[in-house]
Amino acid sequence: MSKKQSDKKVITVRLTEEEKQKLEYCSNLCGLSQSEFIRQLCKGKAPKPQPKKEFWEVLEALYAVHNSFKSCAKFEPSALEICKEIECLILDLQEVG
Incomplete structure (x- = not known):
């Protein structure tokens, strides 16, 4: 043992x-x-429920949209601002998920 x-x-x-x-x-x-x-x-921790499958699907879709905007940034620099907004949204979702 x-x-x-x-x-x-x-x-x-x-x-x-x-x-x-x-x-x-x-x-x-x-x-x-x-x-x-x-x-x-x-230990004083409150276990959180695991996110549902749909949560991960939405998060994956946001990553895909983010990557698409990022690839457009070389042609349209304003796309980087949208990327920053998506990154903030992803971080917010990860905190609550």
């Missing part, structure tokens, strides 16, 4: 069926095991 595993302690928690379902739902939504979900809560 590794040192890291031997440092972990096992606890037993009793939950109602409703609480158990809520734990399963929330941990699945975040893409975490139930144990990791609880560990993060104990």
